[in-house]
Amino acid sequence: MQRQINRRSFLQRLWKSALSVIGLSGSTYYYAKYIEPNRLSIQQETISSIKIPQSFHNVTILQFSDIHIGFHYTMQQFAQLIKTIQLQQPDLLLFTGDLFDVPNTVSVVELQQASQLLATVQAPLGKYWIYGNHDHGGYGTDIIAHYMEIGGFQLLQNEHQYIEKNGQCICLAGIDDVILGQPDGKRALQHSDRNLFTIMMCHEPDYAEEMKELPIDIQLSGHSHGGQIQLPFIGHLITPPYAQQYVEGWYNVPNSSSYLYVSRGIGTTRLPYRLLCMPEFTIHTLQSKSK
DSSP states (O other): OOOOOOHHHHHHHHHHHHHHHHTHHHHHHHIIIIGGOOOEEEEEEEEEETTTGGGGGTTTTEEOOOOOOOOOOOOOHHHHHHHHHHHTTEEEEEOOSOOOOSSSSSOOHHHHHHHHHHHHHTTTTTTOOOOOHHHHHHTHHHHHHHHHTTTOOHHHHHHEEEEEEEEEEEEEOOOOOOTTOOOOOHHTTTOOTTTTTEEOOOOSSSGGGGGGTTSSSSSEEEESGGGGGGETTTEESSOOOSSSSSSSSSEEETSSSSSEEOOSSSSSSSSOOBSSOOOOOEEEEEEEOOO
């Protein structure tokens, strides 16, 4: 009888086959497994709009995503990441999902450690987060929400919040996870002021196609990991569902006025490799443009 191959085994064989096909050495395999996943890129991006109030000029928004603690990413690494984030002194801190890889396998001690580390980060305009599919998965929905709240992060689940500075506001919204939750962009922006500059957090980037009619200026997403493995002249090899059209960086969503930024994230999942796809968090600096 032929032995069945599960998804992880298939992906591992595909990765090793890709290395063989293009003739990469064992040192490249070592680099992809042990070196690049432990490196970190701090991306600097600028968001300019005439809708951004003057009081928000040069405000910094730090977006981090897809930690996946537990899958080849330790609590010690997370502690170092939090220290690095704190050094950036962001005005607004946004987490776009997937804290632990499999929440129901995490001990209470680890959950407490994570929440204590998250609580050390300060952001004067607030700390917000949304569910990723791994946060809902493994019966993690209530567990992750509880410990994120202890860490000082406010959940945006099909809802919005006005961020105020010197009497002026922008709108920050977030929707539930697309794969395992019940996302509702219309509900998230219900009764919001359409004239305000609006940021939407959505874990899965491809869901931008479902929100084209909404008054969204910028969508911030993760989930894709940038494909984790990218090859010269080929690009990314594998991306998850709802991250196949938009994989990393900036996009102008067709037939809409929205822009989308997709973070490569911090950790890995399914396969513990990164190649030409360094982990990142992103500092978005707002710029108020004159009319």
